[in-house]
Amino acid sequence: MTALGILWFALIAILIAGYFVLDGFDLGSGILSPFVAKNDKEKAIVRRAIGPVWDGNEVWLLTAGGALFAAFAPAYATTFSGFYLAIILVLFGLIVRAVSLEYRSHDPKWGKIWDVLFFIGSLLPALLFGVAIGNIYQGIPLDANGDYTGVPLLGLITPFTLVCGLLGLSIFLLQGACWIAQKAPKPSDLQARAAKLRLPLAAVVLVLFAAVTGHALVVTQLDMEPALEVVRWILFALILVAIVVVIVKGKVQSSNDLLPFIAASAIAFLLVALFAASMFPNLVVATAGESITIANAASSDLALTWMTIITCIGLPLVLIYHVIIYRVFRGRITPEDAETY
Amino acid sequence: MDFFSDPVLLSRLQFALTAMYHFIFVPLSIGLGLIVAIFETKYYRSGKPEDASASRFWIKVFTATFALGVATGITMEFSFGTNWADYARFVGDIFGAPLAAEALLAFFLESVFLGVLLFGRNKVGKKFYLVSAWLVWFGSCLSALWIIIANSWMQTPAGAELSADGTAAILTDFFAAAFNATTIPRYLHTVDSLLIMGAFMALAIGAYYLKKGVHKEFAMRTVRVASVIALVTSCLMIVFAHQSAVVVADEQPTKFAMMEGAYEGEAMPLYALGWVDEESQEVITPFAIPGGTSFLASGTFDKEYPGLNDLAESGMYGDAFTKETIDTLPVNTVFQSYHLMVIMFGLIFITAILALIFTYKKGRIASMRWLQNLVIISPLFPFLAIQAGWVTAEIGRQPWVVYPATSSPDGISLATSDAISLSVSSPELVITVVLFTLIYLFLIVGWARIVIQLIKKGPHMDENESLLFGFGKNKNAVEGASAAQGSFTSQPSSSGKDSE
Numbered sequence: 001m002t003a004l005g006i007l008w009f010a011l012i013a014i015l016i017a018g019y020f021v022l023d024g025f026d027l028g029s030g031i032l033s034p035f036v037a038k039n040d041k042e043k044a045i046v047r048r049a050i051g052p053v054w055d056g057n058e059v060w061l062l063t064a065g066g067a068l069f070a071a072f073a074p075a076y077a078t079t080f081s082g083f084y085l086a087i088i089l090v091l092f093g094l095i096v097r098a099v100s101l102e103y104r105s106h107d108p109k110w111g112k113i114w115d116v117l118f119f120i121g122s123l124l125p126a127l128l129f130g131v132a133i134g135n136i137y138q139g140i141p142l143d144a145n146g147d148y149t150g151v152p153l154l155g156l157i158t159p160f161t162l163v164c165g166l167l168g169l170s171i172f173l174l175q176g177a178c179w180i181a182q183k184a185p186k187p188s189d190l191q192a193r194a195a196k197l198r199l200p201l202a203a204v205v206l207v208l209f210a211a212v213t214g215h216a217l218v219v220t221q222l223d224m225e226p227a228l229e230v231v232r233w234i235l236f237a238l239i240l241v242a243i244v245v246v247i248v249k250g251k252v253q254s255s256n257d258l259l260p261f262i263a264a265s266a267i268a269f270l271l272v273a274l275f276a277a278s279m280f281p282n283l284v285v286a287t288a289g290e291s292i293t294i295a296n297a298a299s300s301d302l303a304l305t306w307m308t309i310i311t312c313i314g315l316p317l318v319l320i321y322h323v324i325i326y327r328v329f330r331g332r333i334t335p336e337d338a339e340t341y
Numbered sequence: 342m343d344f345f346s347d348p349v350l351l352s353r354l355q356f357a358l359t360a361m362y363h364f365i366f367v368p369l370s371i372g373l374g375l376i377v378a379i380f381e382t383k384y385y386r387s388g389k390p391e392d393a394s395a396s397r398f399w400i401k402v403f404t405a406t407f408a409l410g411v412a413t414g415i416t417m418e419f420s421f422g423t424n425w426a427d428y429a430r431f432v433g434d435i436f437g438a439p440l441a442a443e444a445l446l447a448f449f450l451e452s453v454f455l456g457v458l459l460f461g462r463n464k465v466g467k468k469f470y471l472v473s474a475w476l477v478w479f480g481s482c483l484s485a486l487w488i489i490i491a492n493s494w495m496q497t498p499a500g501a502e503l504s505a506d507g508t509a510a511i512l513t514d515f516f517a518a519a520f521n522a523t524t525i526p527r528y529l530h531t532v533d534s535l536l537i538m539g540a541f542m543a544l545a546i547g548a549y550y551l552k553k554g555v556h557k558e559f560a561m562r563t564v565r566v567a568s569v570i571a572l573v574t575s576c577l578m579i580v581f582a583h584q585s586a587v588v589v590a591d592e593q594p595t596k597f598a599m600m601e602g603a604y605e606g607e608a609m610p611l612y613a614l615g616w617v618d619e620e621s622q623e624v625i626t627p628f629a630i631p632g633g634t635s636f637l638a639s640g641t642f643d644k645e646y647p648g649l650n651d652l653a654e655s656g657m658y659g660d661a662f663t664k665e666t667i668d669t670l671p672v673n674t675v676f677q678s679y680h681l682m683v684i685m686f687g688l689i690f691i692t693a694i695l696a697l698i699f700t701y702k703k704g705r706i707a708s709m710r711w712l713q714n715l716v717i718i719s720p721l722f723p724f725l726a727i728q729a730g731w732v733t734a735e736i737g738r739q740p741w742v743v744y745p746a747t748s749s750p751d752g753i754s755l756a757t758s759d760a761i762s763l764s765v766s767s768p769e770l771v772i773t774v775v776l777f778t779l780i781y782l783f784l785i786v787g788w789a790r791i792v793i794q795l796i797k798k799g800p801h802m803d804e805n806e807s808l809l810f811g812f813g814k815n816k817n818a819v820e821g822a823s824a825a826q827g828s829f830t831s832q833p834s835s836s837g838k839d840s841e
Contacts, residue, residue: 048460051456051459051460052456052457052459052460052461053456055411055452055453055455055456056449056452056453056456058411058415058452059444059448059449059452061415062414062415062418062444062448063441063444063445063448063449065418065419065422065440065444066418066437066440066441066442066443066444066445067437067441068437069421069422069429069433069436069437069440069441070433070436070437070438070440070441071437072433073429073430073432073433073434073437073509074430074433076421076422076429076433076437077422077426077427077429077430077433077762078426079422080419080421080422080423080426080429081422081423081424081426081762081763081764081765082764084423084424084762084764084765084769084773085769085772085773087419087422087423088423088773088776091415091416091419092776092780094412094415095412095413095415095416095780095784096412096780096784098408098409098411098412099408099409099412099784099787099788101408102404102405102408103405103408103787103788103791106401106405106791106794106795107787107790107791107794110787110790145427145763146430147426147762147763147764148764149764152765152766152769299433299434299437299512300434300511300512302511302512302513302515303434303435303438303511303512306438306512306515307438307441310438310441310442310445310446311445313446314442314445314446314449315445317446317449317450318445318449321449321450321453321454322453324453324457325453325456325457328457328461328464328465329456329460329461329464336463337460
């Protein structure tokens with residue numbers, strides 16, 4: 001296990017965390033749209049709230065996928081082929097979601113179809129990411145070539161992985177509710193409905209988080225390095241703090257709608273960090289066959305060195321782009337925004 | 342029903358489906374990206390409302406197309422893992438890096454500034470907006486570079502050695518791998534073809550308005566810009582295509598032989614049309630220039646190139662390519678797609694010249710019905726040329742997915758049949774192929790509806806018109822409707838049709 005291997009384990013965790021923080025709120029907004037937006041005008045505001053940023057948010061997923069391929073190809077090959085049907089469902093979701101989001105307002109005649117596709121396309125990935133993470137942690141059976149040997153799709157769904165999926169879904173929903181609550185015009189019915197969801201969603205996140213961590217601690221405890229044990233408890237505590245912040249600050253008539261959103265984003269980030277700390281140094285846990293680890297899956301040091309150079313050039317630029325776009329489109333959506341852009 | 346139980350063929354079919362579909366939208370969006378940037382620059386300089394509406398129109402057409410390109414691009418990147426796991430394991434040390442770099446250095450740039458382009462007209466300064474338009478286009482060209490680096494490495498691997506256990510290619514030299522023998526010629530060849538596609542799409546829209554007698558001024562502005570781009574890019578294509586053919590002849594002799602249906606070594610003739618009889622191993626053709634292809638590839642008519650039988654007998658390709666396996670090679674497919682590409686280029690060149698001449702000769706294109714008709718159907722030429730070109734490149738590489746090119750390091754090659762995901766069964770593949778096909782069909786109908794609607798509606802001068810989430814965007818329909826102004830209510834259902 002080389003230092004570069006460890007660095008790339010951390011970088012991929014950061015990319016996935018970045019994806020969950022950013023695309024989490026726009027996937028969540030897409031799922032919530034039919035429930036909080038009651039008419040075409042409100043639906044348009046939800047779409048406008050994520051319109052300028054969703055595409056860039058999704059690139060985090062592409063980058064994470066590419067980085068996993070480049071740094072730990074065996075882990076990329078095993079998970080993507082092992083979770084074949086699930087990944088294809090995620091892809092179908094992301095495809096129809098992207099298209100429906102862009103086409104909805106051009107095409108009032110197909111408005112209903114695009115609305116439904118936008119909802120399904122947001123729901124599928126939001127649910128399945130958590131299921132996938134649950135499987136990687138719980139372990140899947142592998143053969144000597146590193147190929148998944150279990151039952152396609154159905155073999156991946158166990159009570160634990162399903163709860164992981166629901167945890168992922170509920171945190172995305174919480175992020176979405178917080179996002180809409182701080183982007184929609186205030187006061188408005190849309191804003192109030194989204195704000196009202198923050199509290200119950202945070203409670204659901206808390207319950208599911210307790211279930212997942214409880215199960216992980218009691219049943220599927222992996223061998224842990226003592227230092228990481230400490231890190232894990234710190235992350236665990238921070239997640240609880242962030243959930244409490246959402247609960248306390250997320251009351252319906254909260255004067256500050258940004259803080260709950262930041263706290264919800266922190267939950268998403270910390271959850272991925274906790275998952276990564278719990279996995280280290282494994283990338284895929286095997287219930288049969290050999291687990292895929294940093295040591296047996298990392299690319300050559302030369303390849304990782306070049307990847308690191310590319311990242312040192314690219315990542316600062318990416319952060320600058322994000323500062324630009326979120327600054328340009330900061331603040332609540334005004335009626336003019338929704339009409340003229 | 343062998344076909345439905347062969348996971349290699351099914352995986353190839355699914356990849357071909359996704360790649361060819363993806364490459365309907367990529368050329369349009371990179372090509373139109375340049376048109377957007379040029380019109381936005383015109384507006385920046387002139388500040389005239391008609392230039393603003395022209396730019397706005399192109400952004401709309403561009404975005405409708407870009408969305409599908411992005412959506413199908415994700416499938417492309419993931420499919421190396423989902424369907425080609427053993428390929429991913431073999432090439433991961435090299436092939437993953439350009440994909441990650443593409444996302445990090447190019448996709449972020451494109452997507453973020455596309456957000457500005459779509460929603461930021463009233464939020465950022467004029468100069469910032471103009472720079473955004475160019476950055477979106479620059480980002481898309483940069484992403485093309487990374488993906489061509491990745492694909493070219495599969496054609497002519499370099500900068501790598503076989504791992505000690507022989508199961509993976511390991512990077513030894515980053516620049517040699519990135520800028521392998523075919524990277525630069527193929528990049529120029531590809532990007533130039535995308536610009537041709539965009540120019541022809543713009544030309545066709547302009548010609549359509551001229552034919553209908555609407556938006557005349559916009560149409561003439563469009564054909565003036567697009568005809569110049571079309572001819573310049575077509576002239577450049579002669580150079581770039583020639584370079585590409587030369588490296589194929591040097592580096593990929595089996596592909597070169599398949600392109601001309603050459604089973605026996607000879608000075609290669611040039612066929613305009615033909616049919617490869619794979620049984621008798623002969624090309625049936627009405628007309629051939631002896632040594633013509635040799636001349637194009639080498640500069641002399643009597644340079645001899647080895648045929649497929651010579652290459653098999655040479656033993657240089659081992660078991661993967663023998664006298665017996667030659668019968669299974671799709672020689673005619675490669676021959677036909679290659680020649681279709683060349684013929685389409687002929688049509689492209691002729692159309693570009695005619696369009697340029699009659700646009701700049703007192704704008705006579707405005708009244709020439711036959712030329713308008715030709716130009717309206719002409720996007721089909723680059724579309725077919727591009728698709729056929731990729732079929733030639735990818736099927737011509739068979740039976741390998743990583744081709745053992747002339748200059749490649751020993752042992753760096755991978756047969757396509759050794760590259761698939763062994764954990765994915767044929768029934769799963771049949772299901773996903775069918776579902777992908779249905780979704781792709783549905784989405785292309787959705788895309789065509791939107792683009793046709795946009796074109797029929799044409800560029801408007803309305804400063805306050807929304808770009809994407811148009812509420813009451815259809816002026817004709819809305820003017821009468823009392824609910825119109827800022828009401829966000831859904832439009833009268835007739836609005837799509839009678840916008841002309």
